[in-house]
Amino acid sequence: xxxxxxxxxxxTLAASxxxxxxxxxxxxxxxxxxxNAYDAxxxxxxxxxxxxxxxxxxxxxxxxxxxxxGTEYPLxxxxxxxxxxxxxxxGSVFDNGSSLNNVPVELPVASTVxxxxxxxxxxxxxxxxxxxxxxxxxxxATGSYNTVTGQTIIKGYTTLVFEVELVSITRYx
Numbered sequence: 001x002x003x004x005x006x007x008x009x010x011x012t013l014a015a016s017x018x019x020x021x022x023x024x025x026x027x028x029x030x031x032x033x034x035x036n037a038y039d040a041x042x043x044x045x046x047x048x049x050x051x052x053x054x055x056x057x058x059x060x061x062x063x064x065x066x067x068x069x070g071t072e073y074p075l076x077x078x079x080x081x082x083x084x085x086x087x088x089x090x091g092s093v094f095d096n097g098s099s100l101n102n103v104p105v106e107l108p109v110a111s112t113v114x115x116x117x118x119x120x121x122x123x124x125x126x127x128x129x130x131x132x133x134x135x136x137x138x139x140x141a142t143g144s145y146n147t148v149t150g151q152t153i154i155k156g157y158t159t160l161v162f163e164v165e166l167v168s169i170t171r172y173x
Contacts (some may be wrong), residue, residue, distance in 0.1 A: 003049020016135050026141070031157035034135060038159045041132045052137070056076035060115045061132040065163075071168060074109050079171035080105045081118060086166045089132075091161075094154060104167040113138045116162065123166040133160040 039060045041047050052059040074080050081104035086095035098105045109117050115133030123129060135141065135157045143156035154160075 034159040047070040063130045066128035067123045070125030128165040
């Protein structure tokens, strides 16, 4: 009886992991369009790369719109105030952030996706950048879901594009 119970659990887990890996869960056209858009930015001379902390070449790409006069860079443990707007590669908005009311949002750097956090740590107060975050430094292959409803917030393989202004560093440990 105990052996059958363990077999039942094993096969249930195996089936659930198998279901998670089905390619039908991936919107291949969306994935390809996002990857192609990111690849195009990597070849655009108006953007430069912030190499990943591990030294890899495929990091966050940014275009500096305005250079600030700050002298300190936020740390992973800092809290900052930013003005921002988040869009998909095609320009459709997924997060107006503070762009509608022009009131900066205060947030801990560590609470953001890796690519956004990394970009912030390379900015000084007053910098305004357009940043392109590849899916693997954003929400990954699985995307982001509402944990209550299960509704997709951001699809997997999404390239994130942000217009960001670093307004202040409110906590600099």
